[in-house]
Amino acid sequence: MRHPELYALHIAHIDCDAFYAAVEKRDNPELKDKPVIIGGGKRGVVSTACYIARINGVRSAMPMFKALEACPQAVVISPNMEKYVRVGREVRSMMQALTPLVEPISIDEAFLDLAGTERLHGLPPALVLARFAQSVEKEIGITVSAGLSYCKFLAKVASDFRKPRGFSIIGEAEAVTFLAEQPVTLIWGVGKAFAATLESDGIRTIGQIQRMERGDLMRRYGTMGDRLYRLSRGQDTRRVEPDHDAKSVSAETTFDTDLASSADLVPILRALSEKVSTRLKKSGIAGRTVVLKLKTQDFKIRTRNRQLGDPTQLADRIFQTGMQLLAKETDGTKYRLLGIGVSDLTGVEKADPPDLIDVQSRKRALAEGAMDALRDKFGKTAVETGYTFGKGRNAHPREDVED
């Protein structure tokens, strides 16, 4: 390994390669040479595709039917989130053995700041990373890609650069020249829509942005213009923050067929509310704002919020509030996705205080506690409310997957 700044760079980005698929392949060696797609349902989307499937044109977030058109021989596996979370945690604890400054981005991806760890490891960050990648492969059985740079933006760019099993380094001296030839979509925050806006202004490469004035960019694109200005010049001062607390807890599901009636939507809302509640209870947190999310047939997203008097972690309160929000949206519009969640997270101390007026809520809270205890002992479907009982697949969504 040779690089002029090898010993100076310390911000790393580590990303597991086709994580869910890799875990499934590890656990079932028969899948090793087959295209594997992780995703759910007839109408679900591809959550992860292994590299063999990717060669055949399968991409993340692609609708499953399209993926199967592109790669009919693919083995489709529905996601086992609990397993992935477990493996993800194993990888994370290996990262935390390298440095306390680990900022998880998702289950299989994190930024690390390795500054000042040479004495501890007896090696510069670059070699620590290379060794880390080897040991993940040996001990956990999946591969990772790593990037090393002087800032978060370029560390992430570097880890994406030679995926899978890649390791790239981008130094400060070469950053501007390197970026000049790259497409604008490389910049964090430039998605399809914004890229189209830039395209219509004739901007395709980061090099073009590098030649523009900051004021001009800000006049054209607002705050995003400032970001374009800085990132195109490789300036990124964001630090690696190990305690990125969750800002919200939510669950959502895409239906097999579009749904419009509250008779169809309510059971799903109930199931998702229970899922959110379970996560809140597990993490010992509560949320004060209930957020309902709907995606219409034509892919328009509607979100509706309502603030509660007190934070809650009860499925019942999340569900009841969600119902009120949903009632206004069941106007005949067909939806393909429903989600519910809470934000404004707090600790549990002030959650769900006893209420003077609503004596029923206390009874329902006690009933919910009893249901939780039964489920812990006998499994998730041991006891159900009438809202979801016998309501089929939609009311019993699988763990949701985000890649």
Add this chain to the structure above:
Amino acid sequence: MRVILERSNLLKSLNHVHRVVERRNTIPILSNVLLSADGASLEMKATDLDLEVTEATAAKVEQAGATTVPAHLLYDIVRKLPDGAEVMLKTDEDGNAMSVISGRSSFRLQCLPQSDFPELSAGSFSHIFRLESAAMKGLIEKTQFAISTEETRYYLNGIYFHAIESGGKLKLRSVATDGHRLARAEMDAPAGSEGMPGIIIPRKTVSELQKLVDDPDVAVTTELSDTKIRFTIGSVVLTSKLIDGTFPDYQRVIPTGNDKKLVIDRESFARAVDRVSTISSERGRAVKLSISEGQVTLAVNNPDSGSATEELAADYSSDPIEIGFNAKYLLDVAAQLSGSEARFMLADAGSPTLIHDMSDEDALYVLMPMRV
């Protein structure tokens, strides 16, 4: 329209009227105040479609007419004019603009046609009664603080007014609750309120009304139906929609069997609560009351900053009890009590506590304890 009037009269009326106008409006006409000059007065009217305030003031009308102009803008202009000035309001011939002229200052405001101004049709009222404004003020102020802001329970977003028989007498009662505390105030029912429906007056209407009843010398005439209410206070008329919902059976919430009686000096209690709650960094932290024979110890414990305790002498002779309350709720209640002593009736650490004024049986408060 051309009209001349005293700046102070115009300002006083605009002050009452313009507050109804929301700062941000999607419907442009709702940002405006309707001005109508006729006879010897200028009438001003503003609405948010739920609530409408009208006030007339004496004016020299040189040319009768009506128009609408942005309410906050007009108010701000008149407010900045010098004291004692005369103001002329004059519309252009085409009615597209109105001039505000006073001394050497002159403003031109864009108008919207008065025919676009919405009317809050009140319908007919089934009940009418008169109250001294101090009495109305009491019913409002003793309960207003407990109004809920939670949208989910919209039927708690106001004060519940109703006539009820209590102790052999007909009472007019106001009740508000947010599920954590409940406030109830009552007075002898005025003639005309018998048989009135139970109504929920929305929070915004309550707070406008509260500002209008500050003058103790005027009477408040209340007219109501089961969907609308109208208050006439001097030259101001406030008409409002009512909350379309059912107020919960609050009687059930008021404990009757609490047997532990604590009597405490109100002011020293309020000050002690205020002092110890300084230590809690966030709103809504609990104050723990440890009550034993002849004494109460208040304690706040905040793991982030420290702790505080204060001891107070009290009249108490039941079994010792420890109970926690939201500090802010205790302060709110203490602020409403008027006598020198407050009486707490307690059951246990998990049950609602009843708080009374020793001297005033017309108001009572219920507080739900917090876990401590």
